Amino acid sequence: MVKFSVFNEISLPFHSEHDIEKQFGIFFKVLKELKSKGLTTIRMDRDFKSYHILKNITFQQFFGQIESREFKSKMRSFIGNGISKIDSPLIKSDEEEGERKIIENEYFYNGASTDGGLACCDIWNTITISFLSDREWNKSQVSLKKETLKEDGTLESRDIAILHASNLKHLETHKDFFEALEDEKRLEFSSSSFWERKDELFPRKIVFVDEVEKQIERLNSRVFEKALAILRDIETDRRQLEDFDISGEGETVSSNPKLRKLREFKLDGQKEFFERHIKNLTSGYRIHFLERKDKIYIGYIGKHLATKNF
Numbered sequence: 001m002v003k004f005s006v007f008n009e010i011s012l013p014f015h016s017e018h019d020i021e022k023q024f025g026i027f028f029k030v031l032k033e034l035k036s037k038g039l040t041t042i043r044m045d046r047d048f049k050s051y052h053i054l055k056n057i058t059f060q061q062f063f064g065q066i067e068s069r070e071f072k073s074k075m076r077s078f079i080g081n082g083i084s085k086i087d088s089p090l091i092k093s094d095e096e097e098g099e100r101k102i103i104e105n106e107y108f109y110n111g112a113s114t115d116g117g118l119a120c121c122d123i124w125n126t127i128t129i130s131f132l133s134d135r136e137w138n139k140s141q142v143s144l145k146k147e148t149l150k151e152d153g154t155l156e157s158r159d160i161a162i163l164h165a166s167n168l169k170h171l172e173t174h175k176d177f178f179e180a181l182e183d184e185k186r187l188e189f190s191s192s193s194f195w196e197r198k199d200e201l202f203p204r205k206i207v208f209v210d211e212v213e214k215q216i217e218r219l220n221s222r223v224f225e226k227a228l229a230i231l232r233d234i235e236t237d238r239r240q241l242e243d244f245d246i247s248g249e250g251e252t253v254s255s256n257p258k259l260r261k262l263r264e265f266k267l268d269g270q271k272e273f274f275e276r277h278i279k280n281l282t283s284g285y286r287i288h289f290l291e292r293k294d295k296i297y298i299g300y301i302g303k304h305l306a307t308k309n310f
Helices: 020-036 059-064 067-080 098-104 117-124 168-173 173-186 191-199 211-219 220-233 256-261
Strands: 004-007 041-045 053-055 085-087 105-109 112-114 127-129 141-149 155-166 206-208 265-266 270-273 276-278 286-292 295-302
Touching: 020 067, 020 127, 020 168, 053 059, 098 105, 098 191, 105 117, 105 191, 117 127, 117 141, 117 155, 155 168, 191 211, 191 220, 206 220, 211 295, 220 286, 220 295, 265 286, 265 295
Parallel strands: 004 041, 004 127, 041 085, 127 155, 206 295
Antiparallel strands: 105 112, 105 141, 141 155, 265 270, 276 286, 286 295
16 A cells, blocks of 8 residues: 555636635645645646635735735645655656556546546556535545556456545545555564564465475565555555556467466466466566465566567
């Protein structure tokens, strides 16, 4: 799980000056509560100072018109990262998973395409935060339509609900999310201690074959953390396998004994072909797995295995 929330830029500008100071106060309280729960950063699609607070009023113009010294001080603290760290853009240049998902998926809110905070809330599996600038944001979930480009070139369309908050009451409805976040905080550990604690982290669904122990030791920390986050999401049912980018092997691999052998790992004393793999890791790394009954067996976590052309 990530340690940041995302800002719903569609909740700006405000329609009128009425209660703007009050709504900023509520927004700041939400950020402080999120920070206390481990979401210390809020990602935005651009620098907050570039937003329009009202339709024809820029942030700089709005700030210059603030009469209350207390409110002005709070605004300074906010844009200076004193309440929560503000980070942009929503997807960093080196975050391959986010870039790929934006390309492969298209999101619609009220019929309009969006690739901002609402879309990235689904991509990062976190919470999106809005100003209560309109009653449409007074809800704990926001509905989107998600269109996914499948490998066969067809489009899959489905309705999804993302976690949302514009006040503290909305956060109270996301108890399961915050409990899972707290679990992740408690379970933080390094790759060196993974094998000893794997049953603690994966008690019911994910099972690792013996070869994975050495593979884990060779992973850099970034790949290891990402692999762990993916598998923990599956273990705890926060996400299903089909939520990830998964492929099988083609005929050129399956029918080639040398290439096939690279994907064979011992399960219950016998070599099994682990052809399906999760492709959501950075730098071309893969997680090869095999489903059997109610278990998901992990046979390989590492660099892209050789193919006929690679």
